[in-house]
Amino acid sequence: MQRKISNPSLLLFIILVGFPQISETIYTPSLPDIAQHLGASNSMIQLTLSMYFLGFAFGVFCWGRLSDSIGRRPAMLWGILVYAIGCFGCYLSGSVEWLLACRFIQAFGASTGSVVTQTILRESFDGTRRHAMFAQISAALAFTPAIGPLIGGWVDQSLGFRAVFLTLVAMSVAIWLYTWTSLPETRVESTVKISILAVTRRLLTDRRVWGFGFLIGATNGILFSYYAEAPFIFIEFFHMSPGVFGFFGILVALSSIWGTMLSRRMLIQFQAEQIIMSGSIISMVGAISLIVLAVIGIKATLTDLVLMVICIFILLLGISMTIPNCLSLALAHYGDVLGTAGAIFGLGYYVIVSLITSGMSLLHNGTLVSMPLYFLGLTIAMVLVSRLLAQSKVR
Template sequence: MQRKISKPSLLLLIVLVGFPQMSETMYTPSLPDIARHLGASNNVIQLTLSVYFLGFAIGVFCWGRLSDSIGRRPAMLWGILVYGLGSFGCYLANSADWLMACRCIQAFGASTGSVVTQTMLRESYDAAKRHALFAQISAALAFTPALGPLIGGWIDQALGFKAVFFVLVLISIVLLSYAWNALPETRVTIPANIRISSVAKRLLTDSRIWAYGCLIGAANGVLFSYYAEAPFIFIEYFHMNPGVYGFFGIFVALSSIGGAMLSKKWTSRRGPQSMILTGSFIAALGALCLLCLTLSGMQASAGTLTGMVICTFILLLGIGMSLPNCLSLALTRYGDVLGTAGAIFGLGYYLIISLITSGMSLLHNGSLATMPLYFLGLTAAMVLISRWLAKTATA
């Protein structure tokens, strides 16, 4: 069965792929308050971010697979509904265990915004247009993690952290209404029964898929480990209130936006593989500068704060240059099984993100040097992997 494809608007794609990231970061300014209110350690509360990505990984597989059988639009609508139920559970949570369980449900539903949206984008546009759209969406997405703390910080300061989760419930209602009225079905054909085992075997034996999965996992792992650790650095070490911290994140997000825009501008001339390598190198340089600054023995001063912002800017600029090209190139060889391949691939790299953010939670010890040292190791690995990809692409 085949029909003419209907393309979703860029605005709708940005909204649908962006709300999971906002859900991930909107409550981060409240992490110290949540730890005190629930009587849990900072390390345990940070794990609520890692659990989010665990639920996200499982959801990516389930919704990606389901979108092949019931369609992209129904999978998106059901996922948003589950996300809303999970958000309401977070609002009711009165213990760290309950909060983690509901965060997992929330993430399971939210993951449809990532995997189904990317599938719709890949099947709706040709390669040249897709590279540009991924860069535009990445630029917009660089803002959503920063918008989350900005909104969440002021809500927490005014009404408490419970209100943050209630706002996420309201967002789910608005999203469901928007998607119901504006989201078209982009699946061109109803695929034959696709064997998961055969697609998984193709992916698992593809060394380039492993490379792209590690790059995407590491890039996002750095980004969300930053959002896990930063509230304790800026709120507890530099004594910012949650509202100011949330506003402060806007300046940091400009780096990711700048990186994505540079990627859009230069990819057509230099090629996506070159942009991945360049971005990885810039990210590693930023992590090295950040580590040197934190090891210099400087105290909690305006100078230290400014230096950390500049180094983080360089780090996330590189992430913003690499990530959209990795996402665009990863599944170019899997057009015949795009939904299922995207589901399995997403499961893999979100598990990597979960492991990386868990590592940040376990390493948290109150030292300013812990985060940059961790990031230096991750970005150095990105440089090595991207160099290998560049060599194999020209071989």
């Protein structure tokens, strides 16, 4: 039976889930600039994205677990405070090692916006209503990865890359105040005393949880590996300014909007597992298209730029159809231990995201072929796993 929460607004949900994504992408237009100022290689600077997800992985475990013991609201407020400290540390960083450490702290705090908000949603809605809520929020959040580069590109171009991190400090203060005044407590008291070993055992023996965990990790890994490579492709190869590159991200985000809206409409006639498989296939087609384009030979012309945008559009369209349905289904049978289950599950899939983005940084070689080849391998695996999930649902 659906239990209504104490009216936290949809806007608050969107902000709390969205600010970690903005934090991840806001400084991507500055990556070449940061590498130059800190005297680091492009691959080393790309590792700051992987470090973010590693901190995020440990954060979702800690904050999800903590939300079961002290409550959803306190866990959220403390996490945002830690996030603000990490942002200020990034602003002060004078070396790539310092930046890596502060990115870990920043992500550790930001992760509360993901895991605790998802827990509130899962314990407050069920069935088709839960799928629709995740799809609706995902549609709104499709612009957050684009808002980040847009803001970051113009701030970097006008004030330098350090001002980007100072912008995040100001944003964290505003989010903390909004959360303090608007987020009620939604924890169910009966879920406080939970055995973490028992929950872990349940998750590890659940094949569907493994499948959804891989799909969420792979889709997010592809998405943020793209954001790691995109500045070097569009700024260095196509000679875009950071400001123009930031605006360009909005066009790409339209694929995410369309994908989540399409997913929501398809839920009327199709099961979520079928939509997940369709999205995986579409992403694979996008990866193949990018490979074909790279093999033919890409030049810094408007025509090739448009063709690359179309291929990326197809790739991200499939991803945006897959993610919300996986998030909605993954812990559908863990309503009695949502906070702890979400913490363990989040730790697992964000480790996958970190490993995938690390793989992209290791494969970075200045060519336009490595990224689509990497994405093709990942999307083939996604199609196979989504097929197994669909078959298990039928049985």
